Amino acid sequence: MPLADRFLDIRHDPHSDELLARGGDSEAHSILQRAGFIAVVRLHETYHRAPTGLAEDDDSCLATDAVARLRAAGYHVDCAPDFDTDARPSSYLPLGFSVAHLAERLRDATTTDEAADALTELTAAHDGILAALEEVLTATADFHDGLGQAADPYTARRLRYLADEHLHIIRTDLAHTRNALADRHAQHPSRSTCTAKVPTTERERSAVCACPPPPRTLPAPPPPVAAGLRR
Numbered sequence: 001m002p003l004a005d006r007f008l009d010i011r012h013d014p015h016s017d018e019l020l021a022r023g024g025d026s027e028a029h030s031i032l033q034r035a036g037f038i039a040v041v042r043l044h045e046t047y048h049r050a051p052t053g054l055a056e057d058d059d060s061c062l063a064t065d066a067v068a069r070l071r072a073a074g075y076h077v078d079c080a081p082d083f084d085t086d087a088r089p090s091s092y093l094p095l096g097f098s099v100a101h102l103a104e105r106l107r108d109a110t111t112t113d114e115a116a117d118a119l120t121e122l123t124a125a126h127d128g129i130l131a132a133l134e135e136v137l138t139a140t141a142d143f144h145d146g147l148g149q150a151a152d153p154y155t156a157r158r159l160r161y162l163a164d165e166h167l168h169i170i171r172t173d174l175a176h177t178r179n180a181l182a183d184r185h186a187q188h189p190s191r192s193t194c195t196a197k198v199p200t201t202e203r204e205r206s207a208v209c210a211c212p213p214p215p216r217t218l219p220a221p222p223p224p225v226a227a228g229l230r231r
Helices: 026-035 056-072 095-108 112-123 129-144 152-184
Strands: 007-012 019-023 038-041 046-049 076-079
Touching (some): 007 056, 019 056, 026 038, 026 046, 026 056, 056 076, 112 129, 112 152, 129 152
Parallel strands (some): 007 076
Antiparallel strands (some): 007 019, 019 046, 038 046
């Protein structure tokens, strides 16, 4: 990780007086979002701003909380004196960490059964992750119904469309992939689990496991030499 990504700056912009947070990596951006900041994505930079319409006290509390969370996670934060704090709140693994752990299980899987087990957590019909995501989309759509602004009904319809169409395609395809893997009962040809046991028939006294030797790689052939001109 580049050292520059461990540094952030949180203060009011001298021109717009907006409360802005600049710098950091994706983890820092997640911390800022959980503190209440809003991401602003530009071509060469992603920075964060406070929500519009905050009272001055709320604005200061938001910035102070972000400084405390970032420093507790090991980031170096330069901030206005009003936002400086010695508080270091406890941090907990976010919900997304459990979902990302499925990717680790898939990367470590050596059989189709292990891969199918990991995908089951996504595709389970009643309580899988994608089923829960559909509930979240639907609940967000329900929240926008009757919220009061002209764009709210459109937002609700858009969210229901995402749940009914796009998410349905993802769920169907992943469920098909999971079922196909569950039926195969096969070892991944390029992945194996080392038992660290040496068989009794092993001839090499220095052997520490039964893994086969790595395949030999032949040296690359030299580049062809251009034929000389005949005289």
